[in-house]
Amino acid sequence: xxxxxxxxxxxxxxxxxxxxxxxxxxxxxxxxxxxxxxxxxxxxxxxxxxxxxxxxxxxxxxxxxxxxxxxxxxxxxxxxxxxxxxxxxxxxxxxxxxxxxxxxxxxxxxxxxxxxxxxxxxxxxxxxxxxxxxxxxxxxxxxxxxxxxxxxxxxxxxxxxxxxxxxxxxxxxxxxxxxxxxxxxxxxxxxxxxxxxxxxxxxxxxxxxxxxxxxxxxxxxxxxxxxxxxxxxxxxxxxxxxxxxxxxxxxxxxxxxxxxxxxxxxxxxxxxxxxxxxxxxxxxxxxxxxxxxxxxxxxxxxxxxxxxxxxxxxxxxxxxxxxxxxxxxxxxxxxxxxxxxxxxxxxxxxxxxxxxxxxxxxxxxxxxxxxxxxxxxxxxxxxxxxxxxxxxxxxxxxxxxxxxxxxxxxxxxxxxxxxxxxxxxxxxxxxxxxxxxxxxxxxxx
Amino acid sequence: xxxxxxxxxxxxxxxxxxxxxxxxxxxxxxxxxxxxxxxxxxxxxxxxxxxxxxxxxxxxxxxxxxxxxxxxxxxxxxxxxxxxxx
Numbered sequence: 001x002x003x004x005x006x007x008x009x010x011x012x013x014x015x016x017x018x019x020x021x022x023x024x025x026x027x028x029x030x031x032x033x034x035x036x037x038x039x040x041x042x043x044x045x046x047x048x049x050x051x052x053x054x055x056x057x058x059x060x061x062x063x064x065x066x067x068x069x070x071x072x073x074x075x076x077x078x079x080x081x082x083x084x085x086x087x088x089x090x091x092x093x094x095x096x097x098x099x100x101x102x103x104x105x106x107x108x109x110x111x112x113x114x115x116x117x118x119x120x121x122x123x124x125x126x127x128x129x130x131x132x133x134x135x136x137x138x139x140x141x142x143x144x145x146x147x148x149x150x151x152x153x154x155x156x157x158x159x160x161x162x163x164x165x166x167x168x169x170x171x172x173x174x175x176x177x178x179x180x181x182x183x184x185x186x187x188x189x190x191x192x193x194x195x196x197x198x199x200x201x202x203x204x205x206x207x208x209x210x211x212x213x214x215x216x217x218x219x220x221x222x223x224x225x226x227x228x229x230x231x232x233x234x235x236x237x238x239x240x241x242x243x244x245x246x247x248x249x250x251x252x253x254x255x256x257x258x259x260x261x262x263x264x265x266x267x268x269x270x271x272x273x274x275x276x277x278x279x280x281x282x283x284x285x286x287x288x289x290x291x292x293x294x295x296x297x298x299x300x301x302x303x304x305x306x307x308x309x310x311x312x313x314x315x316x317x318x319x320x321x322x323x324x325x326x327x328x329x330x331x332x333x334x335x336x337x338x339x340x341x342x343x344x345x346x347x348x349x350x351x352x353x354x355x356x357x358x359x360x361x362x363x364x365x366x367x368x369x370x371x372x373x374x375x376x377x378x379x380x381x382x383x384x385x386x387x388x389x390x391x392x393x394x395x396x397x398x399x400x401x402x403x404x405x406x407x408x409x410x411x412x413x414x415x416x417x418x419x420x421x422x423x424x425x426x427x428x429x430x431x432x433x434x435x436x437x438x439x440x441x442x443x444x445x
Numbered sequence: 446x447x448x449x450x451x452x453x454x455x456x457x458x459x460x461x462x463x464x465x466x467x468x469x470x471x472x473x474x475x476x477x478x479x480x481x482x483x484x485x486x487x488x489x490x491x492x493x494x495x496x497x498x499x500x501x502x503x504x505x506x507x508x509x510x511x512x513x514x515x516x517x518x519x520x521x522x523x524x525x526x527x528x529x530x531x
Contacts, residue, residue, distance in 0.1 A: 093463075094464050094465070095463040098462060157494065157503075161488075
């Protein structure tokens, strides 16, 4: 398992020092050291596949419905984002299905889609130059619950051998690595909802230290009684009965969030490597990244988010004025929303930049959430349109942000910031740049 | 209980651990190594667990190394079942 690079630093925020210099970076073009995203695989409540997801996001079509993986009647939370029409047998080799959790099925399917999208045949590339780094928050919860039921109903000999590998956070990374013959550096980041960005930060690091290609991003799926009960302990899940009003980030009526399953897997390559394959800048450039960790509860020190954002912008060598859109974390928890809105207002000025939270359509996907936000942000850059935040209607007092609501907003977009916060103090920020301007719109990817 | 057969094993293999694409479990698999059928040591361990629960016998983890092929597995399991019946 990869340790989170900054987590040992308390509330200290710093961007990861890179072995190669970035002196030539400008605000409009990447350098050879900036990785690009050449493939995206999406399995999300908004749709299976990039196109289905993006259409649903622009249409404000929610993937949230009553939980149907189990009977949620007796639980306080009954709505969640669930991937529509997913059958593991359509995507996962038969042998792997009983060995792996639903979350890994989603990850394997998304990884295969991302590689196909990037026009990569792993068999043609050196196996030790391909790496896999994913994000996971829950591990194989549903699989584990099933085995625990066998343990307490029948006894230890009924616990299957595959429990040993299926629950583990690194299972999805490992199965992707094995399936596609990728034997370069592999790891998993467990930073709750921030993990999707941290995985991409680690992927970028690997591209700068000898890996040719990194399969990264993440999925999560913890919609089983055990998983849901574990999530309930933080007190932040919304129990509002109306699925359209349960998750309203930055709204005066914010009541927490709804959970969801799925995520996105991305293929990252160096810009030079992608260009050599004729992929240009793909969907866009990962221009900057930073991570931070909040001080403990009760501390009088400020939260780490503002400095995390500032360090990510500095790492990308851009200023606040260069950022055209922010994909916010949008916890839906009033105090967390206020803290995030304040950080954004401090960096960009009050209502200084359009802000959006498309994840109201999916719920929070934990390990998969920020990776899906990055996929959505890249599509936004490519298509010059900011998807709106479905749900919120009245900003909470103190949230001085330009939240894009009601309908998508057309805009010339060069640079996007993705913000993610994970329960327990994790903060991460990632800066994305659209592909070079000489690529016509609609040619992304 | 009647004797444990290769077909019984096939059924458990299908149900418990799945089948690789390109592997025909109905073919002549008796003397093909589990490895070549796509079943690693963990898969054989899982098979043993399933057999053990279904037939009420205890098959130790070390037993996996004593059953490199389906034919040897059937032989070993029958020995265990016979012992359990005594």
